[in-house]
Amino acid sequence: MNIKNLILKNKRIAICLVVALGFGIAGGASNMPQADYNNLVVQKEQLDDKIIALDKQLEENKSKVDELQAKKDEAERIAKAEAERKAKEEAKAKAEAEAKAEAERLAKEEADRLAREEAERFAQAEQNSNYYVSSGSNGGSVQEEAPIGTMVWLSATGEKYHSRNNCGRMNPSKARQVTLESARSQGFEACSKCY
Incomplete structure (x- = not known):
């Protein structure tokens, strides 16, 4: 922004010089020799050309600033979109990992439950077979x-x-x-x- 301030500052100086030159010409045109007058006119034209060049440069700088701002905004938008995409991917991966862990936990619980049931059935069958004892003396069962x-x-x-x-x-x-x-x-x- 220093260039912009410099241009605006120079523009003000140039305008002041042109105005002062105009008053000087108007006020002292009759007292001034022709060579000095012509010299002032040339200086005024040079200052007008500088003002035009500075205005053109100012417009170009504004255009560049706008272009750079647009690029910056686009880069920020892309960075934000990328961050959101990564956050969604991480959330999805986390959810999948949690779902997988939950499925594994449920499968383990089911396997443990089935193993316990099988062990209980086996123990019950074993217990049932141990409740009864044969009597060897009379051949009957007691x-x-x-x-x-x-x-x-x-x-x-x-x-x-x-x-x-x-x-x-x-x-x-x-x-x-x-x-x-x-x-x-x-x-x-x-x-x-x-x-």
Whole structure:
């Protein structure tokens, strides 16, 4: 902006000189010799040319300033758009990473749950098989007390309860599951193959 101020300052000086020259010419034209008058006219024309040149340079400088400002604004707009794009990409990547971590966590929880259920089923089956003990003296089977909630299988036609739904010739699709206490209260006896 120093150039602009310099040009404006010179323009004011030039205008002042032209005005002073004009007053000098008007006031002292009759007293001034022709050579001095011609010299002043030449100086006035030179100053007018300088003023025109300075005006032209001022316009060019304004044009350059406007062009540079437009380039600066465009660069700022591009930088802002790039920053927004990067922020969106980072947010998307973060969201994807969080979703992936959540999916992995849920998959792990599901796998843990299934493993626990399988272990519980295995433990229940193991526990069911350990509730009953055979008596070796009279060849008959003697049963230990099982927990009230133990489940057994009943066939559609048989008189015995089973620990599995496919014991012997039992039809698994027609077997039904009841509690051990219910089977005993209905008069069913333990299967010698299962227990």
